[in-house]
Amino acid sequence: MATVIITPQNDGPYHITGDFQINTQGGQPIAAGKNEVWLCRCGQSSHKPLCDGSHKKVGFSSNLDEKP
């Protein structure tokens, strides 16, 4: 059984759930204590690596074949 689940959202971020840890390049924890985050993949978030909803403003298209 996976402890971390990564689910790409159609035209949006990666939804991460489970027992995970995300660090900055310098090793500082990001979103410590959380078991759910959304990671930006459109490149437009002002709060990277987390999604801030900017993907909607820029019309990001993920071109996923499968709709969630």
Ligand code: FES
């Ligand atoms: S995916 Fe949401 S701001 Fe980039």
